[in-house]
Amino acid sequence: MNDVLDVALRLIAVFAVFLVLPLVVGQAEHKVMAHMQGRLGPMHAGGFHGWAQLVADGVKFAQKEDVVPADADRRIFQLAPAVALLPYLLVLVAIPIGPGRGAVGQTVDAGVFFVLAVLGVGVLGSLMAGWASANKFSLLGGLRTAAQLLAYELPMLLAVASVAMAAGTVSIPGILHAFEWWWLPWQIVGALVFFVAGLAELQRPPFDMPVADSEIIFGAYTEYTGLRFALFLLAEYVGIVVLCALTTVLFLGGWHGPYGADGLGWVWTLLKVAVLAFVVIWLRVSYPRLREDQLQRLAWTVLIPLALAQIALTGIVKVAIN
Amino acid sequence: MSVAATAASATAAAGPGFLSPSGVEIAFLLVGLVTFGAALVTVTTRQLVHAALWLVVTLGGLAVEYLLLTAEFIAWVQVLIYVGSVVVLLLFGLMLTKAPIGRSPDADSGNRPVASAVAVAAAAALVWVVVDAFRTTWIDLGGPAQGSTEVSGRFLFRNWVLPFEALSVLLLAALVGAIVLSRKNGAARADGNAAGGSGKEQR
Helix, strand or coil: CHHHHHHHHHHHHHHHHHHHHHHHHHHHHHHHHHHHCCCCCCCCCCCHHHCCHHHHHHHHHHHCCCCCCCCCCHHHHHHHHHHHHHHHHHHHHCCCCCCCHHHCCCCCCCHHHHHHHHHHHHHHHHHHHHHHCCCHHHHHHHHHHHHHHHHHHHHHHHHHHHHHHHHCCCCHHHHHHCCCCCHHHHCHHHHHHHHHHHHHHHCCCCCCHHHCHHHHCCHHHCCCCHHHHHHHHHHHHHHHHHHHHHHHHHHCCCCCCCCCCHHHHHHHHHHHHHHHHHHHHHHHHHCCCCCHHHHHHHHHHHHHHHHHHHHHHHHHHHHHHC | CHHHHHHHHHHCCCCCCCCCCCHHHHHHHHHHHHHHHHHHHHHHCCCHHHHHHHHHHHHHHHHHHHHHCCCHHHHHHHHHHHHHHHHHHHHHHHHHCCCCCCCCHHHCCCCHHHHHHHHHHHHHHHHHHHHHHHCCCCCCCCCCCCCCHHHHHHHHHHCCHHHHHHHHHHHHHHHHHHHHHHHHHHHHCCCCCCCCCCHHHCC
């Protein structure tokens, strides 16, 4: 009975994180973008600096009519948001925020592979949405999504392989336990490659060609309304949280910090995630959208060679240490 | 080690049998049935994209089977490579060819008997090999995981290095071949299509 309670508590905690952190990131995006552009952003909903703006947005989405286009493939169209969102929930289960057994939803032996595998499934949601909408813009969005995923999956994998080599394990808590401060300069190239490739997989600006609103309306999500559309948006923001958390635990040392207080490891993790999320928002405001050929060129001629060089470097240093 | 142990326990009549299945065995069977059904739908459905999506269910079911057999690493790699990449590539191809929503009556190439003969032969060969190789081996779920990443890696790089390397050479050859093929096509119609370089970069 105790075990059941334990599992239930962990799942509830993960679900709470799944619901709260994306909203925090979304609200931060509203405000940070606004201030970077010399505006105030939402100020009314909820009173204090518009803190309830996203709650209001959610209520608005829930009230809207759920429309399925007449020519669409109904079941796949309706299933797609769930396929896009659920993998992120699963991934959150495996990310530790502190040392010790209490700070991770579930320790997975091959955690790194679990995380990457499940993240890859989420893109199927966008593809299903793009195809099933019976809309040219959606189909184009789906095509671009698939091309982008195929290009950026490889550098992401290679960067993670490098850090797994350095730690000698593919378990995420194992990697964190093996972490030393000098891994930061050692793995910095891999970290950059991972972060950039992750941004591209999330289709965040400047890699938002698949949803480029000035060309193809909103890509694969053009035909969606109401709650299903909100689920896709939620998936994007959970994706930001997951990407930042993964970069933190794989490359930035997760709960390790200069003032390594034992009980406060989770504060370090959350702090690093928050800083990375800020960078994600900052990039959105700062850079114009990359064209499709620029996207492909960046992946195949810059990120993959860099990731391979990082693996070589990791191997050399690893052999030299031993 | 565990093979001998389980064989010994099986002969002691206290070992696992067919009449008193454990929960994991029941789950294994049920997932197997679902996987089999999904595979059948994959090859019989007349809607192309639905076939690709049922393939996701099939491959995912296989991954669950690996998990139940304690081969965690293999399971995640299965999801990563097949669901995450191969099916995405398939869907990409289907979208490029504008697979219609609804049935595609022209998608039947008329090779049904030959295809089913090949499939039955392949299935028979595989089932025979696997049954012959493992017979009544049972996995001891209580002991240390026998399919963890560490164990798999040790087996792969200590006992099976040569096949592993041969496979990687084969894949490299396939990769080079793909590049050569796409180059040739590009050169043949390079004049009319200056942007011929974008196609060959898709893996």
